[in-house]
Amino acid sequence: MAALSTGCSSDEPKNGASASPVASQSAAPEAISRASNTPIEATIHMHYFGNRVFDSNWPVFKKAAELTNVTLKGTASKASTNSDEGYNLMVAGGNLPDIIQFYDGKLKKLAEEGGLQPLDELIDKYAPHIKKYFADNPLIKQAALNTDGKLYIIPYVQDGLVQKGWFVRKDWLDKLGLQQPKTVDELYTVLKAFKEKDPNGNGAADEVPYFNRDNRYGIYDLLSLWDTQMGLYGKDSKRVYGPLEPQFKTAITTLAKWYKDGLIDKEIFTRGVKAREILLGDNKGGLTHDFFASTANYNVSLKSNVPNLNFVPITPPASPTGIIKEYTVRSPYPTGNTMSWGISTHTKYSLELIKYFDFWFTEEGRRLMNFGVEGQTYTMVNGKPQLNADILAKPSVADELSKIGAQQQIGFKQDYEYERQWTNEIALKGIDEYTSKNYIVPPTPPVTMSEQDRQTISKLSGPLATYMEETLQKWVLGAEPIEPNYDKFIAKLKELGAEQIVAITQAAAIKK
Numbered sequence: 001m002a003a004l005s006t007g008c009s010s011d012e013p014k015n016g017a018s019a020s021p022v023a024s025q026s027a028a029p030e031a032i033s034r035a036s037n038t039p040i041e042a043t044i045h046m047h048y049f050g051n052r053v054f055d056s057n058w059p060v061f062k063k064a065a066e067l068t069n070v071t072l073k074g075t076a077s078k079a080s081t082n083s084d085e086g087y088n089l090m091v092a093g094g095n096l097p098d099i100i101q102f103y104d105g106k107l108k109k110l111a112e113e114g115g116l117q118p119l120d121e122l123i124d125k126y127a128p129h130i131k132k133y134f135a136d137n138p139l140i141k142q143a144a145l146n147t148d149g150k151l152y153i154i155p156y157v158q159d160g161l162v163q164k165g166w167f168v169r170k171d172w173l174d175k176l177g178l179q180q181p182k183t184v185d186e187l188y189t190v191l192k193a194f195k196e197k198d199p200n201g202n203g204a205a206d207e208v209p210y211f212n213r214d215n216r217y218g219i220y221d222l223l224s225l226w227d228t229q230m231g232l233y234g235k236d237s238k239r240v241y242g243p244l245e246p247q248f249k250t251a252i253t254t255l256a257k258w259y260k261d262g263l264i265d266k267e268i269f270t271r272g273v274k275a276r277e278i279l280l281g282d283n284k285g286g287l288t289h290d291f292f293a294s295t296a297n298y299n300v301s302l303k304s305n306v307p308n309l310n311f312v313p314i315t316p317p318a319s320p321t322g323i324i325k326e327y328t329v330r331s332p333y334p335t336g337n338t339m340s341w342g343i344s345t346h347t348k349y350s351l352e353l354i355k356y357f358d359f360w361f362t363e364e365g366r367r368l369m370n371f372g373v374e375g376q377t378y379t380m381v382n383g384k385p386q387l388n389a390d391i392l393a394k395p396s397v398a399d400e401l402s403k404i405g406a407q408q409q410i411g412f413k414q415d416y417e418y419e420r421q422w423t424n425e426i427a428l429k430g431i432d433e434y435t436s437k438n439y440i441v442p443p444t445p446p447v448t449m450s451e452q453d454r455q456t457i458s459k460l461s462g463p464l465a466t467y468m469e470e471t472l473q474k475w476v477l478g479a480e481p482i483e484p485n486y487d488k489f490i491a492k493l494k495e496l497g498a499e500q501i502v503a504i505t506q507a508a509a510i511k512k
Helices: 059-068 083-093 104-112 120-126 128-136 138-144 170-176 184-196 218-226 246-260 275-281 292-296 350-359 363-371 397-403 425-436 451-477 486-495 498-511
Strands: 040-048 070-074 099-103 164-169 208-210 232-235 238-241 285-291 311-314 339-343 378-381 384-387
Touching: 040 083, 040 339, 040 350, 059 070, 059 350, 059 363, 070 350, 083 099, 099 104, 104 339, 120 128, 120 350, 128 138, 128 350, 164 170, 164 292, 164 425, 170 184, 184 208, 184 218, 184 285, 218 246, 218 285, 232 498, 238 498, 246 451, 275 285, 285 292, 292 311, 292 425, 311 425, 339 350, 363 384, 451 486, 451 498, 486 498
Parallel strands: 040 070, 040 099, 208 285
Antiparallel strands: 099 339, 164 285, 164 311, 232 238, 378 384
């Protein structure tokens, strides 16, 4: 998953870069064949995360047009803030643009309906860089395949493994005489103290002990503290479905209690992406689970507003069984919720567009999408791209790059180096602890299964996820009691196919 994140505000080069580097001459780009002999304009639907909408004025895509002869024109409305609605309206309208960018799960379904064309032969003949990438990374290609075994999408591939960690207000711990919570019980004690003992010192009981900016799944990050997760995942070389595990009942019951007691943000399902800015900026937020780099940066960006802010990563609290693990990692595999793009069956530019897609897998194209435009956002230093000091000084490096069209979630391979350059020492220390102490649980690789099995899982997954999410939210909010309804919940999950999905994926994993 990618975050709407905040960058490091220091204006000094990071992590060992010289304070006054001598810029080398630009690295000579590899030979790039133009995607078209003459300039063409192709249309693209690109609207994601509610606020990421394609802009033909983005310098990154203008530069790409210079290099490829392909100019893109966006078709999605910038006035809309509902990406799902925009996608559905586009598909329902029937007049598909040349390129469509959205979640891989949605695009695979569109392919089944005849809206996207298969890319296998096009890649084999005209996209050598994509072909090589998939040859070198067969599991990523495997995860991108449709139920018919063909490839219709090119996915956005995240780089780096470490993604999220636990962050706590150490200044609040110190003020209340508390230690870093090492276990779930100690975490409860800390959250309760944050709620009741006025650590922000304003005389009002307005602290929000646990908050999260993901208003769909953020509260469920806490489930890992009981050795379980939402939905289907890999565990001990097996596929399991979290809610069917015995410890899930204890976990969700505890979360409902914590919410009722005010230890979890009352607006956790609605507050949304600005939760960190709002709650840390108002000196009210106490603990979260979020991206290392962007979360640690609030110590810098909010220093003038909250002088005592000391928001630091901590070791994942041990579960009741003593397990200390971090399950949220960056997966390079398309998961169903991974941004990707494909070529519609309505286009007359199939050949040109597969070459255009291939451009983003060249060294030049990948650098352009990761770091922006040379001379504008980065300089080549000793043969490597170094983000400029004025970019690193911005409150949000990621947002600044996004404004010019870089770091968009199209089909390309991200480079973690871009993020490392704006990751401050607080985050780097946490990342080092999580990696050196092996807290990180590696992502589960995809499995190969028959077309019939893929179709079965595709059919079952949607209704199952909807029922699970709606029920759990009602329980957390107190709109429905967990007891005597829990056994009915488990029975319904099984009726909707949870066990069938586990059996199919586990059998496929064994065959692998």
